[in-house]
Amino acid sequence: MKEEIIMAQNTWKMTETQKAVMGVLAQHADGVTMFELKLEGYDFKTGSINTLITKGLVVTDGEREFSCDIVYNGKVVGKTTKTGKVYKLVQKD
Numbered sequence: 001m002k003e004e005i006i007m008a009q010n011t012w013k014m015t016e017t018q019k020a021v022m023g024v025l026a027q028h029a030d031g032v033t034m035f036e037l038k039l040e041g042y043d044f045k046t047g048s049i050n051t052l053i054t055k056g057l058v059v060t061d062g063e064r065e066f067s068c069d070i071v072y073n074g075k076v077v078g079k080t081t082k083t084g085k086v087y088k089l090v091q092k093d
Contacts, residue, residue: 012055017048022057025089031061033084049087061086 052058070078
């Protein structure tokens, strides 16, 4: 007699944070960086977004550059450029 092995199916469910990320990304058709989200008042961590990328719901779409002031003791002492990954929803046809 053969013994059957039944494996439990792992079902993934989005966390509340991941649902919020998806909602915010839906408002940014051209994509958005973590820096831009922070300026809008959101404080998402990359771990939440990385899972959405792994699941094929979000993609990275290049990088965006930002010019920044270097401030020391309240005084601008220079300028620099920073880059950030652009995240956007996967477009389903």
